[in-house]
Ligand SMILES: Nc1ncnc2c1ncn2[C@@H]1O[C@H](COP(=O)(O)OP(=O)(O)OP(=O)(O)O)[C@@H](O)[C@H]1O
C-alpha cells in the first residue's frame with residue numbers, strides 16, 4: 001500500500017494547526033528571544049567582553065536558537081498529539097489503514113517543521129543584533145535537524161504516556177528548561193569549577209548547543225563527532241521506544 | 255463470503271472487568287445486521303475490537319477474509335466506523351474532518367474532494383461544510399461521523415447507535431440512507447436501542463448480554479417464535495363490560511380501549527368476526543409493544 005497520502009495528510013494537518021494558532025506558537029518565541037538578545041546580549045553582554053574569542057552576543061545567539069528549536073519541537077508534538085488523544089480523534093487514525101510508523105513520522109515531521117521554523121524566526125531576529133560569518137552551515141543545519149527530531153520524539157513519548165494536561169507540562173518545566181539553561185547557552189563550561197564541568201557532561205543539551213555553536217561561529221567546548229553519535233543514538237532509541245508503545249497501544253487503546 | 259467473522263473473542267479490561275466472554279459471530283456479505291443488547295452488554299467493546307480501537311485479550315477477527323492480526327491494513331480498509339461518541343476534532347470544519355479521513359485512507363486529493371462532497375450531500379450537510387464542528391447540533395455531529403465513515407466507500411459499515419438523539423425526520427432519512435447504501439452492496443452492522451428500528455431494517459440479528467451472545471438468528475424466524483400477539487384496539491362506542499372471545503385474553507383498559515392477547519393460530523380475521531358479532535366496532539389497532547422488544551425482554555430477562 002502507498003502511505004504517502006496518509007503521511008502528507010498528517011503533516012499538513014500539523015502545519016495547519018500551528019499556523020492557525022500562530023499567536024501561541026510563533027509569536028512568543030519571537031518576543032522572548034528579542035528580550036534575551038536585548039538584555040543578555042546587549043545590556044549585560046557589553047560588559048562581559050568575549051568568550052573564546054567571540055563577542056558575548058555572538059556567543060549566545062546559537063544557544064538561544066537551539067533552545068527555541070528544542071522547546072518548540074517538543075511542545076508541538078506533545079500538545080498536538082496529547083489533545084488528539086484527549087479529544088479521542090486519534091481514533092480517526094487508528095481505524096484507518098495507517099501503520100504506526102506513518103503516524104509517528106507524520107507527527108514527528110510536524111514537530112521538526114515547527115521547531116525549525118521557530119529556529120529560523122529567532123535566527124532572523126538575531127541578525128538585528130549579532131554579526132558573524134557562518135562557520136560551517138552543514139554542521140549547523142544537521143545539528144538543528146537532529147535536535148528537532150530528537151525532541152519531537154521525546155514529546156511524542158510524553159504525549160503517549162501522559163494521562164492529564166499536567167503530565168504534558170512536567171517535562172518541559174522541570175527537565176527541558178533547567179537542562180537548557182545549564183546546557184551552556186549563556187556560558188562556556190570552561191568557566192565552571194571542575195566538578196560542575198564533569199556533571200555538565202551528563203547533560204545532552206550541552207552537546208547540541210555546542211555543536212550548533214560550532215556550526216555558526218566555530219567555537220565549541222565539546223567534541224562535535226561525539227555529539228552526532230550521541231544524537232543519533234538517542235534518536236534511534238526513542239524511535240524504537242515510540243514504535244513499541246504504539247504497537248502495544250499504550251496510552252491510546254484499551 | 256463472510257463480511258465479518260469473530261472467533262471466540264474475549265476482552266478483559268485493565269481493571270479486570272471481563273466485557274466479552276468468548277463471542278462467535280458471522281455476518282454475511284451484503285447483510286443488514288443488528289447487534290442488540292442492554293447497556294453495558296459489550297456491543298461497543300466488540301465494535302472497538304473489530305475497528306482496531308480496543309485490543310482483544312484473545313480470539314480472532316476476520317474482515318472479508320482478511321485477518322485483523324496478520325493482514326491488518328487490508329482488513330481496516332474494508333471498514334467504515336460510526337462510533338457511539340463524538341470523536342472528531344471540534345475545531346475542524348465539517349469538510350476538513352471528512353477530507354482528512356479520506357487522506358488517512360490514502361485517497362488522492364481530487365477523488366477525496368468528490369467523495370467528501372457526495373457524502374456530505376447525502377447527509378444533508380453540504381450547506382454546513384465550512385462550519386466549525388463544535389458549533390453543530392448533536393444530530394448534525396452524528397451525521398458528520400456517518401459522512402466521515404462512508405468517505406472511502408467501505409464494504410462494511412458499522413454504526414454504533416447512529417440514531418441516538420436524532421429527531422424523527424432525520425432518523426427516517428438515516429433509515430432510507432442506510433437501506434440505500436445496503437442495497438448498493440454495503441454490509442451494515444447496526445447497534446441501536448430502538449428495537450422497532452432493528453426490526454424494520456435488519457435481516458439478521460444477534461443479541462448480546464453480559465458479554466455473551468444469547469441469540470443469533472434471522473429476524474423472521476426470531477419473530478415467528480412469538481406465539482402470542484398483543485394488540486391495543488380503539489373502539490367507536492364505549493363498553494361497560496369486558497367482551498369474551500374464546501382463546502383470547504382481553505382487558506378493558508378504559509371504556510373505549512381494549513388490550514387483547516391473541517394466539518397466532520386464532521388470527522385477526524376470526525377476532526374481528528367475533529367482535530363484529532358482538533357489535534363492537536374497532537376504529538384502529540396497534541401493537542401493544544414492539545414484537546422484537548417483547549422477545550428481547552424475554553431473552554435478556556431469562557438468564
Ligand atoms: N475502558 C474500560 N475499562 C473498564 N471497563 C470498561 C471499559 N470500557 C467499557 N467497560 C465496561 O465493559 C462493559 C461493556 O461496555 P460496552 O461499552 O461495550 O457496552 P455497550 O453494550 O456498548 O453498552 P451501551 O449500550 O451502553 O453503549 C461495561 O460494563 C463497561 O462498564
Ligand SMILES: [Mg+2]
Nearest residue numbers: 297298338414
Ligand atoms: Mg455502546
